[in-house]
Amino acid sequence: MKKFILILVIIISPTVLxxxxxxxxxxxxxxxxxxxxxxxDIDNWSRAYGKRYTREYGGSLAYKVLRPLEVGIEGxxxxxxxxxxxxxHNTVAGKVTYKLYPVNVFVLARGVFSERQWLVxxxxxxxxxxxxxxxxxxxxxxxxxxxxxxxxxxLQLLLDGIDPRAASRLYLDNGVYHTYxxxxxxxxxxxxxxxxxxxxxxxxxxxxxxxxxxx
Amino acid sequence: MTKKYFGWAVTLAFVLLQxxxxxxxxxxxxxxxxxxxxxxxxTSINPCYVTLQEAIAQAVGNDSIRxxxxxxxxxxxxxxxxxxxxxxxxxxxxxxxxxxxxxxxxGVTSFMDIKNITFINASPAILVNNNSSxxxxxxxxxxxxxxxxxxxxxxxxxxxxxNNTFYLNGTAIQSALATLxxxxxxxxxxxxxxxxxxxxxxxxxxxxxQNSNNGPTGxxxxxxxxxxxxxxVNIQDPQLINPTASDITNRDxxxxxxxxxxxxxxxARASSNSINAxxxxxxxxxxxxxxxxxxxxxxxxxxxATSDTAVSLTWLPNKCYMVTGYNVYYNINQSGPPYTNATDxxxxxxxxxxxxxxxxxxxxxxxxxxxxxxxxxxxxxxxxWHTVSGATGYEVSYKKATDSTFITLPIIVSPPVTLSGLxxxxxxxxxxxxISVRAFYQASVHAAVKSYYAPSAPSPPALNLKExxxxxxxxxxxxxxxxxxxPSNIQAFAESIIATPDLPNKGCFIATAAYGYYxxxxxxxxxxxxxQYLMASAPGRAFVEWYYRYGPxxxxxxxxxxxLKPVVQTALMPAVGGAxxxxxxxxxxxxxxxxxxxxxxxxxxxxxxxxxxxxxx
Numbered sequence: 001m002k003k004f005i006l007i008l009v010i011i012i013s014p015t016v017l018x019x020x021x022x023x024x025x026x027x028x029x030x031x032x033x034x035x036x037x038x039x040x041d042i043d044n045w046s047r048a049y050g051k052r053y054t055r056e057y058g059g060s061l062a063y064k065v066l067r068p069l070e071v072g073i074e075g076x077x078x079x080x081x082x083x084x085x086x087x088x089h090n091t092v093a094g095k096v097t098y099k100l101y102p103v104n105v106f107v108l109a110r111g112v113f114s115e116r117q118w119l120v121x122x123x124x125x126x127x128x129x130x131x132x133x134x135x136x137x138x139x140x141x142x143x144x145x146x147x148x149x150x151x152x153x154x155l156q157l158l159l160d161g162i163d164p165r166a167a168s169r170l171y172l173d174n175g176v177y178h179t180y181x182x183x184x185x186x187x188x189x190x191x192x193x194x195x196x197x198x199x200x201x202x203x204x205x206x207x208x209x210x211x212x213x214x215x
Numbered sequence: 216m217t218k219k220y221f222g223w224a225v226t227l228a229f230v231l232l233q234x235x236x237x238x239x240x241x242x243x244x245x246x247x248x249x250x251x252x253x254x255x256x257x258t259s260i261n262p263c264y265v266t267l268q269e270a271i272a273q274a275v276g277n278d279s280i281r282x283x284x285x286x287x288x289x290x291x292x293x294x295x296x297x298x299x300x301x302x303x304x305x306x307x308x309x310x311x312x313x314x315x316x317x318x319x320x321x322g323v324t325s326f327m328d329i330k331n332i333t334f335i336n337a338s339p340a341i342l343v344n345n346n347s348s349x350x351x352x353x354x355x356x357x358x359x360x361x362x363x364x365x366x367x368x369x370x371x372x373x374x375x376x377x378n379n380t381f382y383l384n385g386t387a388i389q390s391a392l393a394t395l396x397x398x399x400x401x402x403x404x405x406x407x408x409x410x411x412x413x414x415x416x417x418x419x420x421x422x423x424x425q426n427s428n429n430g431p432t433g434x435x436x437x438x439x440x441x442x443x444x445x446x447x448v449n450i451q452d453p454q455l456i457n458p459t460a461s462d463i464t465n466r467d468x469x470x471x472x473x474x475x476x477x478x479x480x481x482x483a484r485a486s487s488n489s490i491n492a493x494x495x496x497x498x499x500x501x502x503x504x505x506x507x508x509x510x511x512x513x514x515x516x517x518x519x520a521t522s523d524t525a526v527s528l529t530w531l532p533n534k535c536y537m538v539t540g541y542n543v544y545y546n547i548n549q550s551g552p553p554y555t556n557a558t559d560x561x562x563x564x565x566x567x568x569x570x571x572x573x574x575x576x577x578x579x580x581x582x583x584x585x586x587x588x589x590x591x592x593x594x595x596x597x598x599x600w601h602t603v604s605g606a607t608g609y610e611v612s613y614k615k616a617t618d619s620t621f622i623t624l625p626i627i628v629s630p631p632v633t634l635s636g637l638x639x640x641x642x643x644x645x646x647x648x649x650i651s652v653r654a655f656y657q658a659s660v661h662a663a664v665k666s667y668y669a670p671s672a673p674s675p676p677a678l679n680l681k682e683x684x685x686x687x688x689x690x691x692x693x694x695x696x697x698x699x700x701x702p703s704n705i706q707a708f709a710e711s712i713i714a715t716p717d718l719p720n721k722g723c724f725i726a727t728a729a730y731g732y733y734x735x736x737x738x739x740x741x742x743x744x745x746x747q748y749l750m751a752s753a754p755g756r757a758f759v760e761w762y763y764r765y766g767p768x769x770x771x772x773x774x775x776x777x778x779l780k781p782v783v784q785t786a787l788m789p790a791v792g793g794a795x796x797x798x799x800x801x802x803x804x805x806x807x808x809x810x811x812x813x814x815x816x817x818x819x820x821x822x823x824x825x826x827x828x829x830x831x832x
Binding site for chain 1: 589591593595641642645712714716718719720
């Protein structure tokens, strides 16, 4: 862990040191579009759905209370189609469609010290409401929700320097101050009781990438 | 120069001439299609579009636009472009204006045609103006609206409206031009056939039938021999085959073959029954030299087996004057289209088809191999097996192992088959089912019929003539007796499938219906009360069971009567408050509140006693 923090400091430091002084005018809002892999925290997932992970897509809207601190809401969509279990036959059988709609309210701290800082680390987390829908074909649909929490961390890469003219046009035409490419890891935890007894975490670990627009 | 070199030089010059002609000077036939799968095979020769607007925008002078059967919304203007626009099949090529103008022709000064199209829902369908000339509108059907105008012409020289059928329009033609030629049209059921204040000799050889108003009295319906006799007829039913079908694609504006409205010489009142394929009439949308010759599809085809190798087919006659015969298409043991066999039946409506020449001998059927049955849902088994060579179907039977009688399903064409409605097995109580599958063979004929048009008597088979573009429905006729292969048997059981993860369906029916969504805090409070208190006691569980049986009925009623929601919300308020109090507060708080409530109740009772005994309030 110490090594990780040290590496992070080494990476971030030059971008902070060589960045210009912050300007008075700054963005107040940001939106993200993101997608990636979601690894469910569910036993036997691979057996039922054929692989260890599934896809996750989504986006978020955040308000910057301070330049390095923002609050917002994030919604994503996760789905997969697999099979259920026929316990007497001890085999997978049937067709199951599984969908999750996590809604996250979050607080996010960003290590941004300059408007031209090209690498920005961030960390955040908050409350999660996990909506689910699970359908066994020709058998029935189960819907419900579970409350929980999530935490995420990642790195944002400022893209403005790649094409300054385009970035300038984006600002003048659409009011977009900055565009970032980002990668993040997210952990979600939302427990729900199962029909057969016990409980299961509907969350899991996500590895997401996407674009962030500040305006 | 020798002959040899001269020949080479001419060839070279020809090739150079071909490649040097600018593309724009060569007339291009552009295709308008309902979807791109119907484009021409080579779109570099026949560019393809899905909107008329786009096709016209790309077209240049002398181009033509072929409209494939379909319905297209259009509102286009042709300005200084002489483009021929034509439908591939009049009866199934629709242009709709959605109440507006479909085609405006403006300033087109050289020859152009608009033909073989059915115009619907427009006002007007075609508008010609602004110094246009030599515009031909022919062989179209206009059924735009009973209050709208079909064609409006002004400021144009030498326009020709020829061989159209105007049916149930407000005004069929509106124009004040003396040079407008209106010839060989059928005006039927229009509010006003021709709106003009200039009646010229160019209105001739038209049939007017059951219009509320034919137009100005100057239109000449005089008897033969009169000086101004122009062959217009206003007393004669044109005898259209079926103009009133509820489905617009089934409206048939062909003239019936026995119509008396024939006019091969220019007289709309020619002698009756002279019509035939060799001398078609020249009246209406399906008359004259530019008419499409595609008959309607054949309807009501039925068939029965007359022997093990022959079937008798019958169908309704197509009454169109053009139809001169029918082709029968068929497959053995396979539905169509496509069909691999065809024969010319001639001009009949019943035909015996002998298939002995194409009928294969009955195969020897083997056992169905690798029979499996797997549970796929509650009470459901999917039964699968390998196909058997030569089989035309499979018979599947099943029964509960303890029963004596099999249930046999209708013959299916191919595996798998799903058995549903079975009893689920549970741990300690497996319910087995016996399943039996055997291959099945029965020879069958799949037949369809198309009408065709052959101006001169064809020598059979008359295939590849002008046929209906669409087959009649596919008629299935079984031949001989069925044979079966040996059965395969398997024993299996059904069970309910458990999803991964096996999540609960959380529904608090009435409260969810009242508050609109399951995760409403009020619903969650009631649910928590159920889990913590009701489910902890036998009477509570009995109440929950009763509620789960009848709650959905109440919820359905509330959802169907949304005005009840605020009422139910108000009624639930004490219950929600109580549930919140019971589930969200500590035991100490509960005790404290109960003590306070007791003190308050005691105080109120004492006070009431005091007042009743005459004391002061």
